[in-house]
Amino acid sequence: xxxxxxxxxxxxxxxxxxxxxxxxxxxxxxxxxxxxxxxxxxxxxxxxxxxxxxxxxxxxxxxxxxxxxxxxxxxxxxxxxxxxxxxxxxxxxxxxxxxxxxxxxxxxxxxxxxxxxxxxxxxxxxxxxxxxxxxxxxxxxxxxxxxxxxxxxxxxxxxxxxxxxxxxxxxxxxxxxxxxxxxxxxxxxxxxxxxxxxxxxxxxxxxxxxxxxxxxxx
Ligand code: GTB
Numbered sequence: 195x196x197x198x199x200x201x202x203x204x205x206x207x208x209x210x211x212x213x214x215x216x217x218x219x220x221x222x223x224x225x226x227x228x229x230x231x232x233x234x235x236x237x238x239x240x241x242x243x244x245x246x247x248x249x250x251x252x253x254x255x256x257x258x259x260x261x262x263x264x265x266x267x268x269x270x271x272x273x274x275x276x277x278x279x280x281x282x283x284x285x286x287x288x289x290x291x292x293x294x295x296x297x298x299x300x301x302x303x304x305x306x307x308x309x310x311x312x313x314x315x316x317x318x319x320x321x322x323x324x325x326x327x328x329x330x331x332x333x334x335x336x337x338x339x340x341x342x343x344x345x346x347x348x349x350x351x352x353x354x355x356x357x358x359x360x361x362x363x364x365x366x367x368x369x370x371x372x373x374x375x376x377x378x379x380x381x382x383x384x385x386x387x388x389x390x391x392x393x394x395x396x397x398x399x400x401x402x403x404x405x406x407x408x409x410x411x412x
Contacts, residue, residue, distance in 0.1 A: 195258050197229040197258045198229065199222075199230075199231055199254045199256050199257075200215070200248075201213065201254055203235045203238075203407060204408075205400065205404055209400065209401040211366065211397045211401070212366065213253065216396055217266050217363040218266055218269050218273075219400060220393050223391075223396050224359065225280060247262050248264040249264070252264070266299075267299045270360060271295060280356040280359065287351065290351045291357040294360070298360035302364050305329070306365075308332065308333075309329050312325060312329045337376070338377070340377075340380060341380045344383055358383075358387060362383065365383075366387075
């Protein structure tokens with residue numbers, strides 16, 4: 195059955211792979227599933243046809259036959275459960291890998307998003323300069339805890355899993371901040387994720403969309 199995901203027609207990140215379709219592409223590449231992409235303008239994302247798939251008018255979505263999903267956590271988990279390659283066979287190890295997916299989305303991503311919002315959306319506010327260090331400290335707190343748990347290991351719990359895919363995806367948002375460099379084992383962890391051939395293919399695919407959208411019309 196054909197898998198179709200949605201992505202930005204013109205990603206605001208200019209092809210840096212930070213929009214959330216990249217993590218879905220990565221998961222599909224890891225398990226060797228081909229997929230198609232429907233590109234959407236910001237306007238189309240808020241129209242009824244897309245809102246029927248995604249109640250919040252966002253990307254990415256995932257369609258496969260009669261199944262339509264939104265939320266990258268649900269999508270990556272579905273892909274990982276349906277195809278071999280992203281979750282261990284052992285039931286306990288599988289549960290732990292899923293716990294790391296939730297940790298990435300519920301515990302590590304929120305302060306990182308808060309920092310992105312503070313820098314992008316609040317920089318003009320009179321209180322932003324005083325608030326920013328507090329927001330940065332909340333990110334550093336989580337990074338310190340995560341770095342402590344990862345220690346010298348390559349991946350969070352044994353072999354690479356959907357938990358690592360999600361955690362690396364979340365941490366990538368910090369790449370330009372320089373903060374990852376304060377935790378060398380986390381910087382190396384992210385680099386290991388980025389070096390995976392499946393990630394490289396996913397990154398190249400989203401970059402190709404961006405390159406095409408910025409190419410002058412013939
Ligand atoms: N919790 C949802 C999920 O995980 O699927 C969040 C989905 C989401 O935030 N989608 C964003 C979106 O559709 C795109 S990825 N936004 C449009 C809207 O809400 O109207 C978030 C994103 C956007 C831009 C950058 N960037 O420019 O660097 C990075 C990440």
